[in-house]
Amino acid sequence: MxxxxxxxxxxxxxxxxxxxxxSQALAALWVCANNRALFGKLSLLAAEGYLTVPNxxxxxxxxxxxxxxxxxLFFTLxxxxxxxxxxxxxxxxxxxxxxxDNGRPAAIILGSVFAFIALFVNTAGLAVYPTLIVxxxxxxxxxxxxxxxxxxxxxxxxxxxxxxxxxxxxxxGFLWGRHKDDKLFDHLRDDVLLSSGxxxxxxxxxxxxxxxxxxxxxxxxxxxxxxxxIEGTTDPSTLATLRLALVNKDWLxxxxxxxxxxxxxxxxxKLSLAHGGKVFAGMPVGDFLQxxxxxxxxxxxxxxxxxxxxxxxxxxxxxxxxLVLYIIGFGLVRALLGLAAPPIAAAGLxxxxxxxxxxxxxxxxxxxxxxxxxxxxxxxxxxxVSERLTGLRLAVEKNIPVCRLPGFDExxxxxxxxxxxxxxxxxxxxxxxxATSRLVALTKDPHPYVRCHAVLAxxxxxxxxxxxxxxxxxxxxxxxxxxxxxxxxxxxxxxxxKEE
Numbered sequence: 001m002x003x004x005x006x007x008x009x010x011x012x013x014x015x016x017x018x019x020x021x022x023s024q025a026l027a028a029l030w031v032c033a034n035n036r037a038l039f040g041k042l043s044l045l046a047a048e049g050y051l052t053v054p055n056x057x058x059x060x061x062x063x064x065x066x067x068x069x070x071x072x073l074f075f076t077l078x079x080x081x082x083x084x085x086x087x088x089x090x091x092x093x094x095x096x097x098x099x100x101d102n103g104r105p106a107a108i109i110l111g112s113v114f115a116f117i118a119l120f121v122n123t124a125g126l127a128v129y130p131t132l133i134v135x136x137x138x139x140x141x142x143x144x145x146x147x148x149x150x151x152x153x154x155x156x157x158x159x160x161x162x163x164x165x166x167x168x169x170x171x172x173g174f175l176w177g178r179h180k181d182d183k184l185f186d187h188l189r190d191d192v193l194l195s196s197g198x199x200x201x202x203x204x205x206x207x208x209x210x211x212x213x214x215x216x217x218x219x220x221x222x223x224x225x226x227x228x229x230i231e232g233t234t235d236p237s238t239l240a241t242l243r244l245a246l247v248n249k250d251w252l253x254x255x256x257x258x259x260x261x262x263x264x265x266x267x268x269x270k271l272s273l274a275h276g277g278k279v280f281a282g283m284p285v286g287d288f289l290q291x292x293x294x295x296x297x298x299x300x301x302x303x304x305x306x307x308x309x310x311x312x313x314x315x316x317x318x319x320x321x322x323l324v325l326y327i328i329g330f331g332l333v334r335a336l337l338g339l340a341a342p343p344i345a346a347a348g349l350x351x352x353x354x355x356x357x358x359x360x361x362x363x364x365x366x367x368x369x370x371x372x373x374x375x376x377x378x379x380x381x382x383x384x385v386s387e388r389l390t391g392l393r394l395a396v397e398k399n400i401p402v403c404r405l406p407g408f409d410e411x412x413x414x415x416x417x418x419x420x421x422x423x424x425x426x427x428x429x430x431x432x433x434x435a436t437s438r439l440v441a442l443t444k445d446p447h448p449y450v451r452c453h454a455v456l457a458x459x460x461x462x463x464x465x466x467x468x469x470x471x472x473x474x475x476x477x478x479x480x481x482x483x484x485x486x487x488x489x490x491x492x493x494x495x496x497x498k499e500e
Contacts, residue, residue, distance in 0.1 A: 012335075061480075411423040
């Protein structure tokens with residue numbers, strides 16, 4: 001009997017995990033396809049003499065299996081997690097509502113719901129891989145939920161189990177919801193994740209692989225470099241003005257063969273904006289040159305098919321991923337406790353442990369929120385890393401110069417990586433002596449998280465003479481995220497690409 005119950009308990013996360021695995025397979029294929037297209041685009045830009053992000057050192061990673069697989073985890077743990085959890089809860093409820101062998105009503109409802117979600121994903125245009133995730137990932141979830149639900153005890157015992165599972169979720173949702181305005185995710189990252197070696201590895205992973213997936217769902221206007229092919233004829237002066245206007249907005253004209261993001265047609269003083277042979281807008285050349293940013297953004301919006309997908313990813317990150325962790329933890333802990341305790345007692349203890357762990361994770365956030373009311377001089381001189389971090393965050397948020405306060409120099413050299421990151425950001429606030437040289441030194445920090453924010457702070461100082469150092473960093477880095485920051489920083493200081 002205990003063996004049967006242990007098997008039921010240990011299989012509790014199996015439906016959701018099957019959806020995660022299916023999502024990962026599809027997401028990896030999705031990122032792989034985009035990576036290869038992006039590599040072709042970068043090769044086209046490099047051949048024209050432009051600086052590329054990622055640069056030629058990093059770009060070959062786009063052709064590796066690892067970049068596609070690990071980059072795909074972004075979609076798996078956001079959109080895939082949300083779809084899998086939703087499929088699990090919905091099918092669980094329907095199979096309890098329609099027990100026995102007659103699963104036809106449940107199948108009709110489930111099919112209709114996910115067909116509706118698939119239609120939503122395609123409301124802005126055909127989105128192949130998101131549609132596949134929505135339609136295929138729930139299938140193993142529903143099948144395994146059906147098998148697992150048959151093992152549940154009938155009647156009151158099943159209700160008690162559900163209460164032990166859901167009541168802690170309600171409690172944690174209430175407690176965490178009270179801190180939604182306290183920069184919850186920033187504090188979780190800084191005070192929880194980055195306070196341990198395992199958490200630092202998670203942040204390292206995020207900075208190493210997230211852009212492979214994020215590049216797919218960004219609208220064109222949010223991407224750093226866009227390719228343009230200009231066809232047709234006009235007078236040389238107008239053509240030169242048009243090319244300069246495009247380059248200044250990071251829409252980079254190319255002549256080589258291959259797909260491009262924008263096709264501009266010129267004829268009889270008029271200009272058309274097209275892609276794949278489809279014309280999205282047309283206007284006199286003069287009208288375009290009066291406000292190129294407006295017309296390019298409108299073209300980007302018209303071509304953007306990933307808005308609904310971004311919505312699903314955000315919902316999955318906020319709800320789906322935390323629930324996946326909760327489901328896995330609940331199933332494993334309950335299975336172990338069930339070896340020594342009755343079924344409902346084991347479920348109740350597991351739920352109670354979940355609440356205790358959730359409160360424990362919330363304590364650093366709560367303490368940091370309380371510390372914000374203290375004097376910033378006290379916070380900067382504190383021996384508590386959490387309080388010093390709160391002081392540095394306050395300095396950045398409220399533009400309070402702290403670089404001359406006791407404790408700041410120690411923060412710059414702190415062995416705690418996240419403290420160096422916030423010290424870098426604080427150097428951009430107020431008239432800090434030697435701020436530029438200090439930040440340039442931090443661009444060589446061992447951790448990319450610190451280097452990225454040192455680059456961002458340099459751009460905020462407005463010191464244009466560091467532009468060459470940023471371009472050198474852009475050319476020699478082997479980290480895409482750092483190159484992304486360096487490119488944006490250089491652009492904010494007035495640099496722009498030049499046609500060779």
